Amino acid sequence: MQSRTPVSRTGRPRSAAADAAILAATRAALVELGWSKLTLGDVAVRAGVAKTTLYRRWAGKNELVVDAVAELFDELTLPDRGSLAADIEGVVLQFAAILARPEARNGLMAVVAESTRDDALRERIRASIVDRQKRLVLAGRARAQARGELPPESDAREAERTVDLIFDMVAGAVVHRTLVSAEPADEEWVHGFTRVLLSGLSAPGP
Amino acid sequence: MQSRTPVSRTGRPRSAAADAAILAATRAALVELGWSKLTLGDVAVRAGVAKTTLYRRWAGKNELVVDAVAELFDELTLPDRGSLAADIEGVVLQFAAILARPEARNGLMAVVAESTRDDALRERIRASIVDRQKRLVLAGRARAQARGELPPESDAREAERTVDLIFDMVAGAVVHRTLVSAEPADEEWVHGFTRVLLSGLSAPGP
DNA sequence: GTATTACGCTACGACCCGTAGCGAAAGCGC
DNA sequence: GCGCTTTCGCTACGGGTCGTAGCGTAATAC
Known part of the structure; x- marks a missing residue:
């Protein structure tokens, strides 16, 4: 660490x-x-x-805060709720609960901002926080494929790209909702988000 | 200002x-x-x-940087590219181009981080940056409805919630891709993102 | 011309930075 | 037990930034 x-x-x-x-x-x-x-x-x-x-x-404030914040995200799990939509909602709610804590919001955003000028710091964030949690996306997809909710990927590279895309969409949306819009990512919001993520905007409303 | x-x-x-x-x-x-x-x-x-x-x-560093960054986002426009998907891709690419500039990445994230402990600052960010650009989502939806690509909203409150959700998903994903994942939000990525946003993950791949 | 405000400049105490040096403490191998 | 090695707590230091106060000058409105 x-x-x-x-x-x-x-x-x-x-x-x-x-x-x-x-x-x-x-x-x-x-x-x-x-x-x-x-x-x-x-x-x-x-x-x-x-x-x-x-x-x-520690070399400085940046590195210290990265380590202090990274510990917060290790408690994320992917409980089996029976369907892909429910699984996503479950983990997104956990993620939102962590981001609701001031130490997570404040520390995470600050070091991300600093990392735009410090490649070593960005790599530290990636290793300590981001990549560690990508396991959730992988586990969720595997479970959904076993259930038949998602088609098995044909191309390996295409599949990896999709994992990254999903991670950016999920984490990005929750962060933006919580920090920029300053509204709670509660069950109602998470439900609507999951519906769009799975079915898209073109699908008929609720 | x-x-x-x-x-x-x-x-x-x-x-x-x-x-x-x-x-x-x-x-x-x-x-x-x-x-x-x-x-x-x-x-x-x-x-x-x-x-x-x-x-x-200016009262301090926070307020000064908010004003300095806000000017960068006023150049966003919504060009008519003929379809909802193409319109979204166009404006997302513009947004990504702005976020690729160091002064935008660094300044924006830092003041957002600070705003978690300063309500006045968060309101300043909302007024100067976020709400000003929500016009793009509104214009895009109106245009898509005129084309018949999106159904007209029945409930006004539901429609507003959807606008906020879309804004969080679009802005959040681009920010996360650019700053956290540190990968370029290029045409290929934007294309994949738009497909998921409109059709969802359950839709068949390319 | 006169009142009023903004401006440039200097100086100030207060705080935090990051490092150096020292003696003491806590383990390891014998 | 005893030395060796590394960490620890403490103090002190020069250097930098902070935010403010004071003063004389410049630019506008009346």
């Missing part, structure tokens, strides 16, 4: 408790202060560690 | 040229420095104005 894990055999080992305390303190600071007013000195005080300890483990 | 426009009848008027220079300098600084390293002192130097002048017109 940290910037580097020096596989040292000897010497005093790094405190794992300090790691957890620092990441939790970072999330708390994101809630109270937001991204721009968050200072590493303040995080160190909250976590009960020295500021120098923090700089020994 | 500024934080306040005191309708003063007497005294020396504010320089309109300074306004344009400051906003242009802000965009240039966003390109070169990014959000977090952008300082108001630096913007003032680039614009050739005193730092105090900048503080007299």
Whole structure:
């Protein structure tokens, strides 16, 4: 998780408790202060560690916040609700619940913004957050194909493109709804979204 | 545009040229420095104005960047390409072209992140950027209905909800594709996206 | 001309940054 | 037990940015 894990055999080992305390303190600071007013000195005080300890483990604010936010998204699961539409609604609601938390909204958007000027940071976000959750799309598609709700893909490359497209559409829509439109992605909204995603705008309304 | 426009009848008027220079300098600084390293002192130097002048017109970094970015989105139009699908592809490509510019990506995401802790800022973003562009969705739907591609809406409230949903799906997907996935929203991608948006995932592939 | 406002400039205390240096603490191998 | 190695907490530092105050000057309305 940290910037580097020096596989040292000897010497005093790094405190794992300090790691957890620092990441939790970072999330708390994101809630109270937001991204721009968050200072590493303040995080160190909250976590009960020295500021120098923090700089020994993370290169800067960006990397620290990525790790602090990434932990939030690992709790996503894909419960079997019986149909593709219901499965999608279930996972989208979970995703919306995470994005409703201030530490997730604030931290995630800020590091994404910073990543437009920092390739290493963007790769860190991709590895720690985005690609880890693509498993949900893959699992959902496989389950839907087993049910006969989706046709089996013929071309492998085409299938991968579709997975990326779906991920962008789902994550993008929920993020935009939650953060930009500032409206809750509640059950009603998720239901309408899922209907359009599966059947399209041309289909007749409810 | 500024934080306040005191309708003063007497005294020396504010320089309109300074306004344009400051906003242009802000965009240039966003390109070169990014959000977090952008300082108001630096913007003032680039614009050739005193730092105090900048503080007299804008409350802070957030408000300044919102205004600087908002100007970028006013060039969006909805050209008549003959069909709903082609119209959507056209405007999405324009949107993607704007988001490909560093000053738009970096500035927009950063202020959206900050707006999660600042209601006034979020309202400013809504008024200056989001709601201004909803006209495109309205115009596209009206044109498609005139062509018979979309059914006329029966319920007004339902129709408004659909407009918001479409806006979140379109803007969200393009933003996520461009910024998070860091892949270009080129013609091929836009074509696939439009097909899903109109016909849904259940429809047969290409 | 006079009142009023905007402007440029300078200076200021306050805060945060990221790093260096030090002694103490906590493990590992013997 | 004992040394070796690495981490830890603490303090201190120069450098940078913040946002504001004060002042004299420039530009407009009446």
